[in-house]
Ligand SMILES: CC(=O)N[C@H]1[C@@H](OP(=O)(O)OP(=O)(O)OC[C@H]2O[C@@H](n3ccc(=O)[nH]c3=O)[C@H](O)[C@@H]2O)O[C@H](CO)[C@@H](O)[C@@H]1O[C@H](C)C(=O)N[C@@H](C)C(=O)N[C@H](CCC(=O)O)C(=O)O
Ligand SMILES: Nc1ncnc2c1ncn2[C@@H]1O[C@H](COP(=O)(O)OP(=O)(O)OP(=O)(O)O)[C@@H](O)[C@H]1O
């Protein structure tokens with residue numbers, strides 16, 4: 001139990017009706033989760049306004065209400081607190097409720113369009129391998145020192161987030177590595193957290209449905225670095241066009257990594273093959289299990305962050321060289337006739353281009369590349385034609401299919417994709433809305449040694465159609481097909 005007065009610390013409220021001397025059982029921002037004695041925070045959302053649920057929350061037992069506007073009737077035993085921005089207040093309230101767990105951990109946030117899961121997961125695995133107790137908050141899963149907690153978002157809401165951090169503190173964790181999505185920054189999910197470091201991977205086209213313009217997407221990412229404390233490090237990819245923009249207004253220690261530009265942490269690719277990467281990293285040659293130029297960046301970011309967290313350089317390299325990447329990121333299996341099947345989470349134009357150019361770099365000769373790809377429904381529509389264009393130009397055959405159509409018509413999403421394909425590449429393209437059939441067809445097309453890329457769903461274990469998540473797993477489908485081909 002916590003007192004309202006404790007939870008209000010640092011919250012700039014403009015009006016308080018009632019007494020701050022009451023015990024609060026929970027902080028809740030969804031009326032459907034109200035429990036007796038809780039505080040209900042009314043947040044204006046993208047589809048509805050939490051203020052419309054205040055009455056329901058009180059009926060169900062909320063005893064304190066945080067809101068931007070007072071409802072018409074405020075009589076009764078309930079406390080009302082007015083704030084200028086409920087979403088911002090929610091983050092502070094949640095952190096206070098759980099006694100600011102982030103200040104008892106070394107918390108490192110990773111942001112950027114692509115690579116967040118890979119970098120955060122590698123850091124988690126690395127620090128566990130070096131003997132620390134750690135936490136991980138990622139798209140694939142959350143972990144509290146080895147205990148897996150399924151994740152619903154890349155970055156959880158402030159209440160779930162602080163609860164997870166508090167569990168990490170209770171279990172004696174030293175570090176937490178977390179992904180910081182642009183939605184989370186814009187929605188103040190991470191406000192009030194105390195970061196020891198921030199890492200930027202890259203910025204390319206994604207989420208313009210939500211941020212509207214590339215500039216506001218960039219500004220959201222930059223806010224994370226603007227708000228880092230002086231004691232933290234701000235580590236950026238110096239080779240990315242916007243890498244240095246991220247650090248312009250931060251007061252944290254500025255550090256860079258890169259393969260091309262002048263940087264504090266440098267690496268050079270010596271070998272890039274299916275078996276892994278040989279990097280010259282700070283003048284030492286080391287083999288890593290991950291594949292592709294983009295993973296050279298991810299590995300270098302992890303190496304640099306570990307050094308900034310004062311870890312021993314040679315221990316870091318030894319551990320890092322043993323690690324595999326995150327689930328569903330460039331995971332491959334070899335089928336009959338040496339056909340290679342790759343499952344990857346590329347769901348942006350840049351990621352599709354990176355993964356396909358990697359395949360081109362590492363294939364041995366004239367093997368054909370067959371790509372199965374779709375685009376999410378109810379998400380950025382402008383990336384659809386671009387992803388299809390990139391896939392068609394970098395593959396010998398493309399099968400356009402579904403990837404979580406959500407509430408949209410799968411055929412329309414495929415049409416949006418087809419619009420991006422140059423007529424010269426159309427004859428290499430087929431459209432099969434059913435992803436299972438699309439994967440089966442790719443396997444049928446494959447000649448000995450060919451490479452099949454299943455892009456976009458990575459670790460996901462479902463296909464979301466009309467609000468229903470049906471079990472679907474690209475790797476399971478692929479290995480099933482390979483077994484049938486035997
Ligand atoms: C667009 C978006 O990000 N939406 C997030 C947002 O919901 P919202 O603003 O739409 O909420 P809303 O439905 O309008 O409701 C407003 C308020 O009323 C409350 N409410 C609503 C109904 C009710 O009966 N009672 C009630 O109290 C809600 O709890 C909420 O507080 O706040 C919710 C609570 O934190 C999130 O769950 C929700 O994520 C949705 C489900 C989502 O799909 N988000 C994706 C796009 C996202 O966040 N993705 C990023 C990663 C992207 C990447 O990987 O790069 C992520 O971090 O996961
Ligand atoms: N550093 C990188 N640069 C460009 N592309 C990358 C990079 N790292 C990974 N990718 C590509 O992007 C895909 C997603 O990688 P990852 O899951 O690590 O990114 P993410 O930023 O966590 O994505 P999300 O925003 O969906 O959570 C990978 O499967 C790969 O195709």
Ligand SMILES: N[C@H](CCC[C@H](N)C(=O)O)C(=O)O
Pocket residue numbers: 139154347375376377379403404456457460
């Ligand atoms: N986490 C990201 C990627 C989803 C990838 C793809 N499978 C889709 O459903 O669009 C998002 O929410 O945009």
Ligand SMILES: [Mg+2]
Pocket residue numbers: 116117138139140154179
């Ligand atoms: Mg991720």
